[in-house]
Amino acid sequence: MQIDIIDNFETFKERRENWDSVYAADPQAQFFLSWVWLSGWLQMVHEPWLILAAKPDTHDLSYVAFFPLKIVLEQQDGGGFDTKLYMAGNSMADYTGLICLPGYEEEVIPAFAAYIQQQLTWSTFDVQNILETDTRMSLFLRYFSRDKFDFSQHRIQNQGEDTDHYIAPYVSLADDWDQYLQNDVGSNTRQKIRRFLKKIETSDEFHITHVDTNNLESHIEILLKFWESKWRDKKGDNCDVIMDYVRAILRHCFENNCLYLSVLWKGDTPLGAIANFVDVRQKSMLFSITGRDETFKNPSPGLILHADAIRYAIQNGFKVYDFLRGNEEYKYSFGAKERRIQHIVAKYKDCQNRQLDVRIIPFALQLTLENHRANRLTEAERGYRQILETQSNHPEALYGLGMLMRQKGEYERSENLLKNLLQVQPNSIKALFSLGNLYQAQGQLSKAIEAYNQVLALQPQAIAVYNNLGYALHQQGHVEDAIACYQKALSLQPDCVEAEVNLANALYAQGKLSPDKQAHYAAMNNDLGSKCKQAGDFKTAIAYYQQSISMQPDLASAHYNLELVLQEQSENDTASSRNQKTLIRA
Known part of the structure; x- marks a missing residue:
């Protein structure tokens, strides 16, 4: 097969x-x-x-x-x-x-x-x-x-409900309406159905309308309004989801000639509505959803609407009226028998130890990225690794895990992951840029500069790359080349704060920054330091705080921030060392 x-x-x-x-x-x-x-x-x-x-x-x-x-x-x-x-x-x-x-x-x-x-x-x-x-x-x-x-x-079992949804009542329909009423329905219910249907058929006060092209939307909304009034408190947030589904599926079934939807009226006021699926091939009608005015009792809207639907089914040669799941008591008054449901x-x-199905990888990646953005690093790492167990060359997972390893200070693993990504996508700009940043964070400035230049060869207008390249050149002592990079970044994006501050720092190193501007850029360096600290880049944060203090030695906030970040870095280093010793002993 x-x-x-x-x-x-x-x-x-x-x-x-x-x-x-x-x-x-x-x-x-x-x-x-x-x-x-x-x-x-x-x-x-x-x-x-x-x-x-x-x-x-x-x-x-x-x-x-x-x-x-x-x-x-x-x-x-x-x-x-x-x-x-x-x-x-x-x-x-x-x-x-x-x-x-x-x-x-x-x-x-x-x-x-x-x-x-x-x-x-x-x-x-x-x-x-x-x-x-x-x-x-x-x-x-x-x-x-x-x-x-x-x-x-x-x-x-739904909380607060006595209904057993593993029971599906249904009615085996007779060939004749009167035969059905006589043989399958109790005498009390039979009398009510006959009396109420006759009342509706002979009265100017009550009438039933059936769905057509002109009233489809209004009938659906009448039905849902009744349904919502009963179930909103119990269904909560799921209520809107269910209603959206019902609207869509009822419209779809109407377009495909398999919807029986009727509304019972008293004058211009709707009293109840019911929707049934019509399965012509299998000769069955399936009760989908109903709603009614709970205050109106005589005649009972639910009784009338179900009776009307069953009569229609019998008249059109259907063999089953299926109440679907749920053993509500009223269903048995129509002569229903039971079928059971298994789960x-x-x-x-x-x-x-089982891998993910490849079809589900995009959903796994989305949740993993959400965990990463929320700084839930343990969950994100497990997600990335599980994706890579299924697809070892998955570009987004390689990149995400590479960035996460850098956050954890595991630079060698981060480098290997980014290099693996470059084997899959040799011209990946984000991989080359991140690799350059990784090298710069480790003081490997020549490698960083090489990676940045590779990015610029692919994307000459990359503003952030010019800024970071200038920073690496500045650290190497090539101040004029650094200034040229910062100026290029600012020509592409005049409001680039990082490039502006780095340019000011380079000019300060050359003694070309006036005292009033020194105070201004001392504050901006302090702010950038805090931004880097918040992102987990302690090394760059320390450099900005130190630059701030160099420009304005009496800037108390910069001293305070520098002390805090040095203390936090020391605590992280101690914890990392402790964990490493534990791993070695294990």
Whole structure:
């Protein structure tokens, strides 16, 4: 069995006809695996998603099975990442699984299981929202060895809720509306439904409107307003996220002719609204979301709207009215039976040593950079190293870890990482510039100057490079050359403070700075010293503070700042030495 990957929306769209034919032939297919629903949902998924597509051999043009998945990155405590595999429909699909042409299951299922274990990189596979009637997923999980994996059954209970979301009530629909009412609904509910529907049909006071092109947006907003009034306090920040999803998916389903949305009115006042997904191929209607005026009891908006939807489903030959997850009591008044939902987690026993999936690297890098910017160096270092374990030549990770090593004072490691980056990207300006800065910090001025000149050969207008090159030349005693560099930087950016101060320092060294300007630039040197100290560059901070004191010996703040940075540097050096001795003993 040949397994291919579909991981972009254009290819997914091209496969619609093939997908629809498999879906229509699969007796276990359900709406959340339809092309229509997935095409709406996948456009909202932020994580990398992929669909395993199976065909008997490489020469076949059509696939016989599809298995939608997604890869999620989770950050571990203390840094580092964990790659988890999920069903693509999480977290909005009430049911998940795969679709397959009948007769191919025995070949497809072990092929999918083998591919997931051999070709995808993950530590935990969260197999959520599987109907107990889906025998194929049970068979699928048997191909995961108990020697390699730990398995657990999960049951997530929302705090403060008694509803069991691992139960999915549904109604098997009769061929006739009256037959349904007589055989499947209790006498009390039957009388209410008949009385209320008749009242609505014969009354000028009540009426039901159904969604169309003209009222789509207004009907959606009526529904969401009712829903929000009930759930805002419980859902909190998630409320807006859920509402955005509902708006998008309802519009998408309407555009694809699979939405049944109705509103119950009393005069011009809406009393309630309901949205159902319509699955024509599988002859089922799925209850998605409802909302109502909680103060209005007679007739009950929820009872009327569900009854109206069930009647429509029966009249159009549908076989199932699915209430989806949640065993709320009212669902059983319509004659609902139960199906159960499974949530199984398979976890590698050696998951601590597993690499990241390459598809998740951009997300890992983003979180690592956030940790680095927030000065969470331990977490950032673990992130960079984990990325490099997966992609040893990843440019951003090499650069980020190189900068982090410099922050930690591990100059040799920083240099090696930047040189590795230059092997990957020989003309990397940021690598050459950072290497020059690293050499300058260690007093290797000739190497620093060489690196800066390499940058200028690639980017002649690099302002910061002229400034740093001037600083290195100044330290070598080439004051005139340094002044020329500072002046070049200022000609490119007249408000470059560093170049202005460094130029003043060079002129002061030549005795060309007036006393009043000395006081002015003493203060600016002091400020730059504090800026460098805050960035962790103690050596440059000390130089600026000393320059400030040289220009204005009675500047108390410069003396105070210099004493503080020297003390902090001494404490850091002592701690580093202590750690090094500990490592040597170990």
